[in-house]
Amino acid sequence: MSDVTELIRLATEARDRAYAPYSNHPVGAALRTPSGRVFSGCNVENAAYPVGNCAEQAAIAAMVLGGEQRIEEIVVVGPGNAPCTPCGACRQRMREFAGPDMVFHACNDRDVLLTMTMEELLPESFGPENLK
Known part of the structure; x- marks a missing residue:
């Protein structure tokens, strides 16, 4: 497993830029691809609450x-400091681009609080291979 320090830093920066005036629940996400590239995103709410984008969706x-x-x-x-786990829709969004062994970390701005695989987040999931 990779060093998650950089991902925590980037997810924290994204969280700090989130637009969450309705829920007051800012969230940031940072992901790493097999090539080593990193992408981040934050949640963006909308006055037509709950229409908006989750941080995982943005990343x-x-x-x-x-x-x-x-x-x-x-x-x-x-x-x-409580683990912020993905909503059901984001679990399915992540599953679209991840196998069962993908690693998910719920963190605060300093430490990993919870680590799970994709299989643990969304057991017996439906994915792209089910449509082949």
Whole structure:
């Protein structure tokens, strides 16, 4: 497993730029692809609450825009010290670009609080290979 320090730093920076005036729950995400490239994103809320974008969704969109399509490892940093785990929609979004062994870390701005694989986050998941 890679050193997550840089991913925590980037996810924290993203969280600190999040636009979350309605929930007051800023979230940042940073992911690493197998090639070593890193992409980050933050949540962006909307007055038509709950319409908005999750941090994981934003990081995945940046990854796809950057020409990558595989997540090896992802860090999510929320507010406070409780683990901020992905919503169901983001678990499925991550699954689209990850195998069962992808590593997820829920972190605060300093440390890893929880580590799980994609399989643990979304057991018996439906993915692209189910449509082949």
